[in-house]
Amino acid sequence: MGRRLEAELLTPVEPKQATAKPAAWSPGFLWMLLPSFLAALPVLLAIFGGPEVKQTRWDVVGVGVWFVLLILAEALPVPMIRGGTMTIASILDVGAILLFGPWVAGALDLITTLAAQMLILRQRPGDATLNAGLYASTTILAGCAYLAAGGSLGSPRLGPDLLPVLIAGSLYFMLNTGAVSLLMGTRTGEDPGRIWRHQFRDGIPQYALSIGFGLLFARVRVAAGIPGVLLLVLPLLSARYALQLYADLKEDLASFVRALSVVLDAVDPYTHEHSVRVAEYSVRVARHLGLREDEVETIHYAALCHDIGKIAQHPEVIRKPEALDHEERRLMMRHPEAGARIVGQIRALRSAAAMVRTHHWRPDGRGYPAGLGDSDVPLGARIIHACDAFDAMTSDRPYRKGLPAQRALAELRRHSGSQFDPRPVAALSELHESGGLHIAPRDSELLVEIF
Secondary structure (H helix, E strand, O other): OOOEEEOOOOOOOOOOOOOOOOOOOOHHHHHHHHHHHHHHHHHHHHHHOOHHHHOOOOOHHHHHHHHHHHHHHHHOOEEOOOOOEEEOHHHHHHHHHHHHOHHHHHHHHHHHHHHHHHHHOOOOHHHHHHHHHHHHHHHHHHHHHHHHOOOOOOOOOOOOOHHHHHHHHHHHHHHHHHHHHHHHHHHHOOOHHHHHHHHHHHHHHHHHHHHHHHHHHHHHHHHHHHHHHHHHHHHHHHHHHHHHHHHHHHHHHHHHHHHHHHHHHHHOHHHHHHHHHHHHHHHHHHHHOOOOHHHHHHHHHHHHHOOHHHHHOOHHHHOOOOOOOHHHHHHHOOHHHHHHHHHOOOHHHHHHHHHHHHOOOOOOOOOOOOOOOHHHOOHHHHHHHHHHHHHHHHOOEOOEOOOOHHHHHHHHHHOEOOOEOHHHHHHHHHHHHHOOOOOOOOOHHHHHOOO
């Protein structure tokens, strides 16, 4: 199974801080130039590049078959939950480099991507041009590395050509993931390095298979001709189907979590909006603390559902306009365990359920549920606890006005080490000082789509 990332990033996200200064360059102008530059880069490489770029081996039948297969691969993209799409065209790119050379392989990428995305998928010309230029440039540069390392065209050999193939495949992987991560970071405001590390970790096995399958396609073309290549299309389609299943499972999980969050809206609209804001704060804190992206995703899910157990309580208690009395507080203290039982019914959310159960833990032992030890409480639960308190203090309640962010953070710091874990408290303060902790808007639908 292989994959090639695609960007859908022509509309940049404006800075969220209200005090941001206007950029010296117009973002719209920059995003108009970028696709044009990427589309022109393969042509510039082919015209002004060295002899490695210009080496070709013409195989009219083979090029025609590769053209059709690349069109098919581009016309069947798999959506990614964090934005953009991925395809299995990297396998064909590696094979085209080995058989035809960098220029022909890059030209195939440029033409097939434009044709598939504009004529079949009906994407905007800017998006299609951006992707076409990115892929063609990546393929040409990887092909140059293959030839510069001593690789041969037309009939790759398993022994002498193996190292050049590995070098070309590694460069292809780095360029593709690096460029898409940079563009995604520009659009979302996230650290491109963090996005790239996530793509790197998830993509290594798939790109390794891309290199192996690409080499296999080239060898079969030489040994068994076009019929052999067409037989290999079946596992290629199976790889695409596996990618689609993975994406569907991730989307179904995210949809389920969103549904749980929306359930709160029927019981208490305030609680639903509160959970969405806590989820965004928790994601920002988790990333600031350097957690892996899969951990950040679990924390996001847990934060969205951290109050789901309140649906088991009496509505009049949840919606009470004034502070709760002692007995009502005792009943409400049951909601973490009730929420964990609900969330824990989904196997993929077991880790999130543990965070839901323990998100009211306190270092001084006065939290709930009772009997929790330090080792029982994951860092995600501690992050959610601090962000939960921060949003509660800064939000208006029927019986009081919300505090300014600076005062709320001062309260968190005052109780750091006793009521709250010091790490998320420090992260919240650092994010606020750097401008990375803007007060979340009330548009919950935007925030739920973080993953």
